[in-house]
Amino acid sequence: MTDPLVTVEKLRIGATTDSGRKVEIIKGVDFEIAPGEIVALIGESGSGKTTIALSLMGHTRTGCKIEGGTIRIGDCDMTAMSNRARAALRGTEVSYVPQSAAAAFNPSKRIMDQVIEIAAIHELMPRAEAETKAVELFRALALPDADTIGQRYPHQVSGGQLQRLSAAMALIGDPKLVIFDEPTTALDVTTQIEVLRAFKSVMRAGGIAGVYVSHDLAVVAQIADRIIVLKGGEIQEVGGAEQILNAPRDAYTKQLLAAFEPVPHQPEEQPAQAAKPKPVLEVFDLCAGYGAIRNGEPAAKILKDVSFKIERGRNLGVIGESGSGKSTLARAVAGILPAYRGGVIVDGTEMKPDLKDRSKAELRRMQMVFQLADTALNPAHSIGAILARPLTFYEGLRGKAREARVTELLDMVHLPASLRHRLPGELSGGQKQRVNLARALAAKPELILCDEITSALDTVVAAAILELLKELQRELGLSYMFISHDLSTVEAICDDVLVMYKGEVVEALPAATMSSEATHPYSRLLISSVPKLDTGWLAGLEQDPELVAQFANR
Amino acid sequence: MMAEYQTTTAAKDAPKPKGPGWSFNWVGRIGLAIMLFWGLVAFVGPWLAPHPPGEIVDWDYFGPVSGDYWMGTDYLGRDIFSRILMGARYTVGIALAAVTLACTLGVILGMIAAVAGGWFDMVLSRLLDAFNGIPSLLFGLVVVAAVGSSIPVLILTLTAIYMPGSYRFARALAVNVNTMDFVTVARARGESTRYLILQEIFPNILGPVLADLGLRFVFIVLVLSGLSFLGLGVQPPNADWGGLVRENIEGLSLGAPAVIFPSVAIASLTISVNMFIDNLPTKIRDRSE
Numbered sequence: 001m002t003d004p005l006v007t008v009e010k011l012r013i014g015a016t017t018d019s020g021r022k023v024e025i026i027k028g029v030d031f032e033i034a035p036g037e038i039v040a041l042i043g044e045s046g047s048g049k050t051t052i053a054l055s056l057m058g059h060t061r062t063g064c065k066i067e068g069g070t071i072r073i074g075d076c077d078m079t080a081m082s083n084r085a086r087a088a089l090r091g092t093e094v095s096y097v098p099q100s101a102a103a104a105f106n107p108s109k110r111i112m113d114q115v116i117e118i119a120a121i122h123e124l125m126p127r128a129e130a131e132t133k134a135v136e137l138f139r140a141l142a143l144p145d146a147d148t149i150g151q152r153y154p155h156q157v158s159g160g161q162l163q164r165l166s167a168a169m170a171l172i173g174d175p176k177l178v179i180f181d182e183p184t185t186a187l188d189v190t191t192q193i194e195v196l197r198a199f200k201s202v203m204r205a206g207g208i209a210g211v212y213v214s215h216d217l218a219v220v221a222q223i224a225d226r227i228i229v230l231k232g233g234e235i236q237e238v239g240g241a242e243q244i245l246n247a248p249r250d251a252y253t254k255q256l257l258a259a260f261e262p263v264p265h266q267p268e269e270q271p272a273q274a275a276k277p278k279p280v281l282e283v284f285d286l287c288a289g290y291g292a293i294r295n296g297e298p299a300a301k302i303l304k305d306v307s308f309k310i311e312r313g314r315n316l317g318v319i320g321e322s323g324s325g326k327s328t329l330a331r332a333v334a335g336i337l338p339a340y341r342g343g344v345i346v347d348g349t350e351m352k353p354d355l356k357d358r359s360k361a362e363l364r365r366m367q368m369v370f371q372l373a374d375t376a377l378n379p380a381h382s383i384g385a386i387l388a389r390p391l392t393f394y395e396g397l398r399g400k401a402r403e404a405r406v407t408e409l410l411d412m413v414h415l416p417a418s419l420r421h422r423l424p425g426e427l428s429g430g431q432k433q434r435v436n437l438a439r440a441l442a443a444k445p446e447l448i449l450c451d452e453i454t455s456a457l458d459t460v461v462a463a464a465i466l467e468l469l470k471e472l473q474r475e476l477g478l479s480y481m482f483i484s485h486d487l488s489t490v491e492a493i494c495d496d497v498l499v500m501y502k503g504e505v506v507e508a509l510p511a512a513t514m515s516s517e518a519t520h521p522y523s524r525l526l527i528s529s530v531p532k533l534d535t536g537w538l539a540g541l542e543q544d545p546e547l548v549a550q551f552a553n554r
Numbered sequence: 555m556m557a558e559y560q561t562t563t564a565a566k567d568a569p570k571p572k573g574p575g576w577s578f579n580w581v582g583r584i585g586l587a588i589m590l591f592w593g594l595v596a597f598v599g600p601w602l603a604p605h606p607p608g609e610i611v612d613w614d615y616f617g618p619v620s621g622d623y624w625m626g627t628d629y630l631g632r633d634i635f636s637r638i639l640m641g642a643r644y645t646v647g648i649a650l651a652a653v654t655l656a657c658t659l660g661v662i663l664g665m666i667a668a669v670a671g672g673w674f675d676m677v678l679s680r681l682l683d684a685f686n687g688i689p690s691l692l693f694g695l696v697v698v699a700a701v702g703s704s705i706p707v708l709i710l711t712l713t714a715i716y717m718p719g720s721y722r723f724a725r726a727l728a729v730n731v732n733t734m735d736f737v738t739v740a741r742a743r744g745e746s747t748r749y750l751i752l753q754e755i756f757p758n759i760l761g762p763v764l765a766d767l768g769l770r771f772v773f774i775v776l777v778l779s780g781l782s783f784l785g786l787g788v789q790p791p792n793a794d795w796g797g798l799v800r801e802n803i804e805g806l807s808l809g810a811p812a813v814i815f816p817s818v819a820i821a822s823l824t825i826s827v828n829m830f831i832d833n834l835p836t837k838i839r840d841r842s843e
Contacts, residue, residue, distance in 0.1 A: 334742050355742060363744045376735035380757030389753075390743060439739070 004032035005176055005209050006056065011069035013051055013060060013233075025051050025064060027233045035176065038203060038210040040224035040241075042217060042256070044458035045429075048233040049213045053179045056211060057094045058086040073177060091118035095170035099182040101162040105154035111165055112150030118173040130172065137168040140205065141198040160191035164198050171202065178203070180212045184219060188321035188485065189529040196222055196538060215458060217260055218531035221245055222538040229253045241535050259463035260488070260533060278348040280447050280479045281310040281333070281366070285342035288332035297340055302328045304503045305342070310447065310496075313473070315480040317494030317511055319487060319526065325503035326483045330449045333481070334368045347446060364394050367440035371452035373432035377424035383410075383435055384420030390442040409438040412475075413468060430461035434468070441472065450482045454489055466492050487514070487530045499523040582833030588826035592819075596646040599639035607640040608632065608791025616802075616810035626811035628802050632791075634812050637798055638819055644794040646823065648705060648778055652712035653771040659713070660720025661763055665751045667721075668728035679725070682718040690715040691780055698786040708787060712774050723766050727759040761834075768831035772824040779820075795820045 013026040026048045033039050041049040055066060058078040071078040073093055078086060090096075095118070098104045105114055112134060119130040131150070138146035141164040154162060163183055170178050180199070184192040200223050203210050214220050220227060220241070227244040229236040229252065237250035248254050286306040291299030302325045310316045318326050331337040333344055335355030344351045346365055352358050370376040377386055387406045391397040397405060407417040413434040424432055433453060440448050450469075454462035466489060472478060484490050490497060494511040499520065507520040518524050528543060595602075605611050610631045617627035625634040667675040697711045731737065732755060740754050779796015781787035788794045793801065798816035805813045 336738060336742055355744065358744070360744055363742070368739070368742055370735045370739070372735060376739055378736040378754055378758070381753075389740075393743060393745065443743070 005035045005037075005074060006031075006033035007070070007072040008032070008052075008056075009070050011052070011055065011071060012067045013048070013055060013064055014067045015064040024067075025233050026055070028069070029230075029233070029235055031228055031235065031238060033177070033209050033211065036207040036209055037226065038212055038224050040212045040214060040220040040227045041230055042214055042220055042227055043230035043236075044215060044460060046232075047230040049215075049230050050181055051233075052230070053181055053211050053213045054096075056177065056179060057090055057096060059090075088122070091170075091175065092122055092124070092173040093175055094177045094179065095173060095175040097163075097167050097170045097178060097180045097183050099185060101166040101183075102154065102159065104166055105162065107154050109153075110150065111152055111154060111157070115150065115165060115169045115172060118169065122173060124173060134168060134172060137171055137202070138165075140202050141165075141168055142194065142201075143168075143198075158191070160187055160195050163187060163195050167199060167202065171206070171208070174206075175208065177209045177211065180210060182214055185214070185216070189487075189531070190321060190525060192219070192531070193529050193538070193541065193543075199223065200538070216531070217245070217256060217459075218533050218537075221533055221535050222531060229256070245533055245535065255460055257533070259459040278312075279309045279345075280312045280347055281481065282345040283308050283333060283342070284345075286329070286332055286339050286344065287341040288328060288337050288339040290337070293340070302503045303332060303339070306500075306503075306505055307342075308498055308505065308508060310479050310481060312446075313477055313479055314496065315473070315482055315494045317490035317497040318481065318483045318500060319485065319490055319497060320500035321485060321526070323502075324500040326485075326500055327451055328503070329500070330368065330451045330481065330483055334366060334449055336368075360394060364443045365446045366449065367443050367445040367447075368449040368451065369433075369436050369440050369453050371455055373429055373436050373453075373456065374424060376436050377432055379424055381423075382420065383422055383424065383427070386424070386435065387420070387438055387442055390439060394443050405442070409442055412441060412472065413438045429457055430465065433457060433465055437465075437468070437472070441476070445478070447479045447481065450480055452484055455484065455486065462489065469493060487527060490514075499526065578833050578835045582830050582835075585826040585829030585831075585833065588822055589830060592642055592646050592823050592826075595639060596642040599642050603633075603636035603639045605633040605636045606791075607637050607793070616805040616808050616812055619811050625815040628798070628810075628812040629805060634798070634802075634815055637793060638795065638816060641788075641793055641795045641798055641816070642819070644705075644788045644792065645775060645778065645796070645820070648708055648712065648788075648794070649771055649774045651709045652716065652774050652778075653767060655709065655713040656716040656774075657720045657763065657767045657770060660717045660722075661724040661756075661759075662751075663717075664721045664724030664726075665728045665755055665759075666747070668725050668732050669747050669750050669755065675725075678721075682721055685714075686718045690777055691784065694777070694781050694786055695784065698781070703786055703789055708778070708781070711781075712777060715777065716770050716774060720766065720770060724759060724763055727762055728755050731755045731758045764831050764834060768828045771827050775820060775824060795823075 008029060008031050011026055011029045012024065014022055014024050016022055029052060031039070041052060043049050051060070051064065054060060056071060056073065056078070058071070058081065060066060066079055069079065073089070076089060076093070078089075105111070112131060115134045116127065116130040119125050119133075120127070124130070125133070134150060135146050138149055143149055143161055143164055149157065149161070149165070157165065167178075167183070183199070184195050187195060196219065202208075212220060212224055224241050226238065227241050228238050229244065229250060231252050236252045237244065237248065239249075244253060245257070248257055284307045286303055287301065288303045289298035289301035306329060308316065318329060320326050328337060332339045335344075335351065335353065335358055338354040340353070344353075346362065349362065351362060355363065384406055387409055388402050391402050391405055406420055410417050410419060415431060415434055415438070419427070419431070424435070427435065436453070454465050457465065469480065470493065473480070480493065482490060482494055491511055491514065497509055497511045497514050498505050499507040499518070499522065501522045507518060507523045509517055509523075515527050518527055525543065528541065531537060611633050612623065612627040612631035615627065615629050615631050617623055617631065619626050623633050623635065625638065628634055628637065663678060667678050693715060694711050698707065701707055737750060737754050740750055745754075775796060778787055778794055779800060782794055782797035783800040788797060795816045799813055799820070802810065802812040802816070
């Protein structure tokens with residue numbers, strides 16, 4: 001066996017909080033990376049995966065400090081070096097691809113100048129040579145117009161292209177190790193494939209070792225040779241990708257895998273009596289958009305003639321990539337963005353397009369839960385006050401009765417009653433999302449519009465929220481309109497699925513047979529782009545390139 | 555992990571400890587103490603003053619600190635100590651009233667404009683922008699020339715001068731908060747504009763707004779002294795502190811206490827206001843975090 005490229009021994013990283021308390025973030029981590037090997041660090045948020053990845057460059061985020069252990073890359077001891085010596089290694093020995101390429105590029109400089117910056121800083125080669133090399137890298141990363149793309153500004157290329165360009169930036173100095181920090185998390189599934197492929201082929205061709213930080217096991221399975229599972233700053237399990245996926249030994253790894261496996265949704269048994277034949281929500285020819293309104297139509301039209309129905313007690317999933325109008329649909333249905341044409345019928349009553357014209361009773365029936373749990377809760381109000389307000393607003397509850405109902409609501413979402421004195425800032429992400437759900441439930445709604453409610457959560461936490469949604473549905477007879485870009489969550493909770501593309505519904509079909517029966521080319525592309533827990537999936541994936549070019553905005 | 559979680563819940567189950575949220579550090583307390591001191595002086599000053607403010611008590615001008623005249627005498631030989639005690643009423647009273655009015659009005663209008671948007675926002679914003687273009691002293695000159703100088707007129711003039719800035723500031727903050735999801739949730743619930751402004755937005759802009767109030771207070775004290783200098787502010791023989799500094803400024807080269815003590819009074823008041831506001835109880839200041 002060859003000498004390892006990277007050796008990390010007994011690494012400990014700590015931080016001092018604002019209140020002066022010491023916390024240990026990384027608690028003694030050991031691992032090695034062989035030359036040319038790609039190792040994935042996987043774990044939930046707060047598990048220390050990014051902290052470890054950054055420490056490989058000898059860097060820690062502000063406030064954190066490497067407190068013990070050694071990190072060796074090649075012959076260099078990163079922990080013992082001076083800052084100046086470390087800076088000399090960055091870009092030439094180790095380089096970094098950040099999560100948000102859009103934030104990593106300077107919007108006022110041309111892409112080429114930024115890509116070859118490393119070569120210029122370290123004086124590796126003359127400018128012309130660096131530019132030729134950059135173009136070669138662009139080609140290797142399968143970027144279109146490789147010769148001229150460098151002359152553009154960052155806002156003139158798509159998100160997936162920008163992410164590949166930031167990889168080119170990292171690779172220009174011929175590093176031995178590249179750190180990828182969740183580089184595809186912010187991308188659509190269809191784009192993600194292209195980016196993953198490009199990364200994989202470049203790394204293979206150059207024999208470069210990599211550290212791939214991600215929370216998504218399926219993505220990691222495609223690119224990594226070995227997987228390190230982290231939790232709370234400690235390694236839970238290390239193993240080959242195949243072994244981790246197929247024969248996990250650690251309990252936490254098993255939990256992660258279980259959260260990933262979609263549990264097919266069992267439709268609720270409909271009561272035989274046809275007492276309420278009306279659908280809980282019916283939408284016809286809905287058109288909505290943004291911008292100044294001229295002749296009754298807004299400047300930017302987003303939704304085009306959307307029609308669908310949700311039967312009582314059933315769940316509808318809405319899928320599509322970013323920009324397809326999923327969230328706009330939810331906002332138009334809720335009346336936050338008034339539709340300019342078409343109609344929304346809730347339980348047989350037609351709603352006014354603008355929510356200002358809807359009555360309290362109409363508003364009560366339909367509640368919305370947002371993606372970002374923390375911005376949806378007023379940081380200045382206690383949880384108790386947040387939950388009490390809809391009770392006072394819709395039902396006029398006060399005093400003891402209201403207090404009792406708040407406790408009951410917290411209990412419904414499996415939170416302790418003592419939480420009601422806390423502020424939202426003192427809760428975890430999953431708890432916040434539960435409070436959001438409880439607030440929606442406070443109105444005793446018939447329909448809850450869920451806008452990507454699990455997207456910002458860790459896999460295990462998200463799975464628990466989905467379980468909760470199902471349980472609430474059984475108990476309260478709710479219906480959900482579930483918007484998501486994640487097909488497995490949709491599969492786990494929905495009865496029917498709408499596939500949206502550029503503001504139009506391209507296909508509506510039952511969720512259970514979604515992957516086998518989709519006929520529209522776009523839905524087929526979308527469904528086939530979802531990574532599977534199988535190391536050979538990316539290599540074996542065949543997509544019609546014309547189809548890809550037609551629908552994915554690359 | 556588990557044990558840690560349980561202890562924190564246990565701690566939360568106990569009756570909420572009172573105090574920590576409202577207590578504030580000693581810098582803030584000193585600030586508050588000085589503010590209260592000047593407030594008290596403004597109330598009881600006329601009874602404490604050894605001489606009437608306009609009485610010429612010394613034949614010498616710019617007299618030194620002495621047993622009779624604790625803070626020396628001014629350019630006409632009047633007792634500075636008495637004049638500062640009398641001036642407190644004008645400076646503290648007028649500046650506090652004006653800054654409170656200006657910020658209250660500005661913040662309320664700013665929040666309404668941010669939430670209502672549309673033509674209300676546009677008309678109000680442009681109107682106040684145009685108003686901002688008038689130099690403040692010129693505006694004061696015109697108003698006082700038109701209706702004459704009196705304390706209510708001074709307060710309202712200063713309010714009018716400083717309200718547009720406060721409005722702009724509050725509007726900018728409120729526009730940011732207004733786009734947050736929790737405001738959308740409240741709006742989707744069908745809440746009135748009044749509720750949105752008072753319950754959802756106001757608590758989240760309170761910290762910066764208070765800091766702005768402290769700054770504005772200092773400016774108002776300065777403009778008030780400027781108006782007095784032009785003869786438009788507090789009318790002789792009374793004078794506000796800024797006026798005292800201005801009328802005795804020639805004494806500076808003589809090292810006269812007549813110019814030092816009013817300056818110290820202004821400095822102590824403005825600094826204490828800012829010390830207090832910068833160290834407000836975390837319960838008020840850090841709500842948005």
